[in-house]
Amino acid sequence: MHEPLIELSHVSFTYPGSDQPVLSDVSLTLHRGDFTAIIGSNGSGKSTLCKLFNGLIPHYYTGDYFGESVICGQSSETSSVAELSRKVGYVYQDFENQLVRPTVLDDVVFTPLNYGYADYQARGQKALMMMGLSNVKDEFIWSLSGGQKHLLALAGALAMDPDILVIDEPISQLDPQHARHIYDILKRLNEDYGKTIVVIEHHAEFIADYCKEVVLMDQGKVAWKRPTREALSSVETLLGLGIYPPQVTQAAWLDLKNRESLPQGGTLLPVHITEGEKWFQSRQVTLTHGNIEKPPVVTEPSIQKKVVVAEDVRLSYRTIHKKMHPVLDGVNVTLHSGEAVAIIGNNGAGKSSLLKLIAGIVKPTGGYLNVNGFSLKGMSPERMAGHVSYVYQNPEEMFIEDSVEKEVGYYVHAHRLPDAEERIQSVLESFRLTGLKDRDARLLSGGQQRRVALAIGAAIQPSIMLLDEPTANLDIATKQEMLSVLSTLKSHVETVAIATHDMQLVAEWASRIIVMHQGVVIADGRKEQIFEDERLLERAGLLPTQLMELSRCLGLPKICYSLDEFISFYTPRELSQPEGEGTAWKSSKRHLTASL
Amino acid sequence: MEIVKKTLDRISVERIKLELLGTAYGNSTTFIGRLDPRTLLSWYLFFAIVPWFIHNRTILIGMFVLMVGMTVLSRVSSILIFILCLGLAGQVGWMFLFSMLFGGDLTSLLPLLTLTLKLSVISLASIAVFSSMDPEKLSDGLSALGVPDTFSFSLSYGYRILPTLLEEFHQILLSFRLRGRSPDRPGFLYIRVIIYYLRLTVLCFYPLMLNTAKRSRTTVEALETRGFTYGLNNRQVKKMRLSYLKLGMLDLYFIAFSILYIIWLFWFGLKFPSILY
Amino acid sequence: MKTKEMVFAALFAAFIGVLGLIPPIPLGFIPVPITAQTLGVMLAGCFLGRKTAGLSLILFIVLVSLGLPLLSGGRGGLSAIIGPGAGYILSWPIAAFCIGFMTEKVWGKLKTWKLFMINFVFGVLLVSLIGAPVMALVTNTSIWAGLIGALAFIPGDCIKALIAAIVAVQLKTISPIEDKVHRSLNTEI
Ligand SMILES: Nc1ncnc2c1ncn2[C@@H]1O[C@H](COP(=O)(O)OP(=O)(O)OP(=O)(O)O)[C@@H](O)[C@H]1O
């Protein structure tokens, strides 16, 4: 066993102005060379826990703090944040706040310069290169896309070459290929350079592939710390907390359950694709007409109402050098009512820009754009409200009130809608915000903020709803809940478009996928068309989900997009359901109830 | 009302923000932008103080010509110049009006003209110099000249964060409007519309304050975790941070030219004290 | 906590700048437009406390004199500061400091009306008492005429004093003053 680097003993912490402790009696030891994932549902105290690692608690949060934390042999109470930060690199969940200098290069050298490393330039350059940002090193921070900012924050931490690297949701805003790339770097740092790495992560697939240990947080307590495979195999515990193990693990677990040999505590389930392949290879494939049939053909778009028509739409941002920087370069899309559209593509492809155009927040520099039968030219934002609502990539940009309830109710009250109170309460209820309704949204956890943003959008009940990275920072149970709420909104909302990097969401939810790359649409179609085109995936920075990969490896007659589809191949005939129509969301709900 | 709307559209917040950003960061490639900040600051110090004590109109005019040259060289944004002219004209006109009201006459215009000249020299100097320096350079220059680090940091931070706050204000206003409802009828003399916007503007303060408070906390945290205070109290780091500042040949030429010009100007001015008026 | 004060002061300087960029609102019944800027001065005082508030207004003035068009209506540069309005603008740091000082005094039992009174006395009267005579001096008119002219600002300023008081009371819990009071209490115990 290596020497311990982080030792927390019986730490409790309460934020000022709150009477519930966020951390209660936490004891945890992490050693040199660990690669640890911290998991837990939204608001369980993960980010707060990590704030202990560099002394932000107790130095910068004046709440009630008890217990002792020793970081690299120093008590965090007696050493300053600046001192600890030299050894502990920390990338925040809200990484945008961490960028404090105007240009990319300037920002990345800031930390090593402050600590007086003579080779600060070289360090910065190297970190930028690792993150693939060298080509934007002279750009200004404010002209980066969400994902690029995230990469920059990471580069800033790497430039210090710290002993311990703490990253709060490292890939929440990154496209799948970048995400892999980041984890590959972390792995190299861990294995070749012996760095200790701590990540907070909601994506279990990545945990399975990269982390050595998992710490589970539940309501401010550390429930356990286990080696990865063992941890992810505790499917029931995890599902009970709304955390989803990798799809392979879930599939194997369902498989066991179908065979009524429910895993005993301690059974190890597959967590990687290769293990999954082995698991299922020995099993017999059942073919029913339900599972080999192609999915029903979607009704012809021509008879559906067109809600958004964009023809050759262009958008350029004006730079400070009075030049125009083209971002969208002739986009043609038509969205119809009843569609569930996913817009995907690599970081900086122009997804957010397209959504903002449709929402009327930025004005096109060319082309024709018609939303819900209105041309957006000269439409005041007030008149847009009932038609389109846009939920920002960064939830904090939406907050205008000092409590969650007022935030959600603003639209409803301003428009004097009849059943105001009921409506607000039901929206609060469906996003599980009732308990948080008097809190200031700015002071919530990352996932809670995201939920508030979604609730604001939902309360408007527009006919077109545009969501920008709605599932970033959400634990998976909340994500499923969100989808169900979206489907209950169907009576008002005609079309939902989501810009996302979450391929599972795309696979399970979308009826139509639009792939963007460098400001143009490079593909548009159903998931079968998109995910079977490997060249396209490669080009647009995408990766198939574990389940798709698995069904390909196993040579199933078709690629499976949801667990239900997949497991129906391994269900004995008499048990299999007549219709494979159960959506993943329903099936997940079923797992949840089954496990509770 | 249409015209008002149109012009209002044109001077959008977005434009003002870009203008500010451009002033702060846009001119680092110009001739003046490549000078060392210490050169620029000392140069400015001279032209901010000396004109006050000069009553020789020729010298003032000569300085004015120099400043116009500098302004052209530093490619100051046209809007800033426009605002400056507007301010000067307005101010002089106003003072003139005032002194006429309270018993002055046309002769009081001449001293006013001289005052305007002085003010223009100083203002143009400040604009030319500061729009050629980005906030970082400004703060490094100040700190190299011995201004306390905390002050120069605050100054550059305030400068830098300004466009961000403006953007935030815009964002908040937009959120209010996207979720709000404008009056159905404009009312007499657009009174309802005016009240609506007034109310919105006032409402914006509150979230803006909340955001500012939150931002200050996160910024402090970020600065701290990125070793800012560590570097602040450390001479070694300061030296390293400022090591890129070098007085080059360009600075030398610039200073030499300025000195020669001023010497010539004084000689010329003393010879012909009132060349234009 | 040095960094914190610096950041707060800088942010508020920028905040007041943003208020200046809001177009001034012309009012029919008084000759001077309502601008949001003095509101910023009062808010700074009530929210930041004396030291930080004073510093932030000084920063603001330096930023304006560097040539940034931050004074209401987009004026900027030294010429805008050294004009007839000089007294008004230069009195702001003093006003903010005094408002901050008094606010800290009444912090324990903070009431909207108290803050309103403080804002009125220092943010309106004091500013006018410094501003108007200076204006008279610069424009060569009698001080009385200047003071009477300043009366025109008073109704608008009162509204601002009230808004600032209300907002500041609502923001009480997140104010750096609260932090300071809290900490000094803790160390006393
Ligand atoms: N600055 C703050 N002031 C008061 N309460 C806070 C603050 N930050 C977080 N909280 C509360 O503390 C609890 C834990 O928050 P934390 O950010 O640690 O959660 P988390 O596990 O990281 O969640 P997520 O997955 O959503 O990021 C939440 O209920 C949150 O509302």
Ligand SMILES: Nc1ncnc2c1ncn2[C@@H]1O[C@H](COP(=O)(O)OP(=O)(O)OP(=O)(O)O)[C@@H](O)[C@H]1O
């Ligand atoms: N305000 C802005 N000013 C200038 N350029 C911008 C601005 N916002 C975005 N860009 C540029 O536009 C491009 C597209 O950005 P956009 O935010 O639409 O990407 P995205 O597809 O949403 O990426 P991500 O997945 O990382 O969020 C990027 O190259 C970015 O640098």
Ligand SMILES: [Mg+2]
């Ligand atoms: Mg968190």
Ligand SMILES: [Mg+2]
């Ligand atoms: Mg985006």
